[in-house]
Amino acid sequence: APISFETWPWLYWGEVKPLHTALYLEDEAISWQRLVSDIGSMPLLPKPHNRYVAILSQNDYQTLLVILAAWQQGLKTLLLNPAFSQAFQKEVLEKAGIEMVIDPHTACPSGYWQQSDVVPFNPQDILTLVLTSGSTGIPKAVTHNANAHLTSTSGLFSLMPFSESDCWLLSLPLFHVSGVAIIWRWLQRGATLKIAYTKGDALRSALEGVTHASLVPTQLQRLMQGERPSSLTSVLLGGAVIPQALVDEAEAKGIGCWCGYGMTEMASTITAKRANGLFSVGRPLPHRELMLSSLGEIMVKGDTLSSGYLIGGKLEPLSDGWFATKDKGEWVEGELQILGRLDNMFICGGENVQPESIERVLSGFEGIVQLFILPVADAKWGQVPVALVMGNVNQGDFLAYAKSLLPSHQVPKAAYSIPKHLLDGGIKISRRALADWLTSEQ
Ligand code: 4YB
Structure with missing residues (x-):
């Protein structure tokens, strides 16, 4: 059963198992106790009155510390791709109504652990904002609270086992919903997270010692060109059409593949299944509902649906009721097939x-x-x-x-x-x- 946290999950694990490994970095293991202390040593971050800040998010330990410190200091964080041009970043922030940008690599640690700096954990408070990946217009900032992330996580775990002794690689960017979801799966379980450089061929060595990874199909394709990473047992796939031949090949090599369909607005995975030879993304996970409109458009709702876009500093609801995904789908043998984007x-x-x-x-x-x-x-x-x-x-x-x-x-x-x-x-x-x-x- 999922834990219903009464405090920030890292503080909980810091109490429950202080000396267990929370994180593997490139050449270092970090215990929960050390993680809690490192988060507490982050400087007090700037606090605009609406509490929204943007964080330039690279997949490294320093960025993770600043994000977790920001949350426990009461901030709501838009996780931004640091590769955006200044001009594009400005457009995005103006649209959302966020004024402050934090670069974790210049916000140096200083100060000391102050219990008073920690706001109470309220799972209903907005914590994360992730940009939509629409191909037209300025992307919108999609908000989620801890409840949506933890609900998303527990629904996935009912299908895909991830135990306390497992290790999930941060294999996708923190500024994408698939990366944020990895953080919440790790926190929910009190398992181990590995943070390493994963671009291109570095993915293979990053997978050393790792049991779980979230991969887009091109990453799996690259992996299949060499030997199977020996510790890797379970891969969650998604983000784009998952070629059936690729999944069959990985399964034959002993890598368990879960095929998922997800999106930012639904806090990552909506439907998923263990690969079974049929090209599909399975059925809706617990706490999500999905139906097809008369035109075949996939409509979704549930406890993992965002409570709004942040536009001009205000929350705007996504929909009243079903959220229209712009994806076209079809039921085949009780499982969902994604046929493509209506706008393609x-x-x-x-x-x-x-x-x-x-x-x-x-x-x-x-x-x-x-x-x-x-x-x-x-x-x-x-x-x-x-x-x-x-x-x-x-x-x-x-x-x-x-x-x-x-x-x-x-x-x-x-x-x-x-x-x-x-x-x-x-x-x-x-x-x-x-x-x-x-x-x-x-
Ligand atoms: C698909 C698709 C599919 C999405 N077939 N089109 O944790 C996870 O669930 C995860 C694991 C590995 C890789 C990615 C993920 C994700 O979260 C993916 C979430 C995502 O891509 N969100 S998005 O907002 O950037 O894009 C959503 C769109 O992506 C959907 O509307 C679809 O068009 C497309 N998509 N899964 C075909 N299996």
């Missing part, structure tokens, strides 16, 4: 084209590492699909293969190789960035 759909000669469904059919072609279908303007048909491929692919054979499998309005009119650099930034590949590249090439 385009029209070719009067026919609806869902790029993700073409991608699913064609990504099995020999040599393809990744494939994207994008629309380009066409005088006769309005828009036509073209393929952007990564991998060692014979383009003529590929297009002939497409013709043999797909109705004509879905057959790519051309195929281009994507430069590798477009694919390794960030946790999600932006179709917008690919489209911009395509335009610049034509």
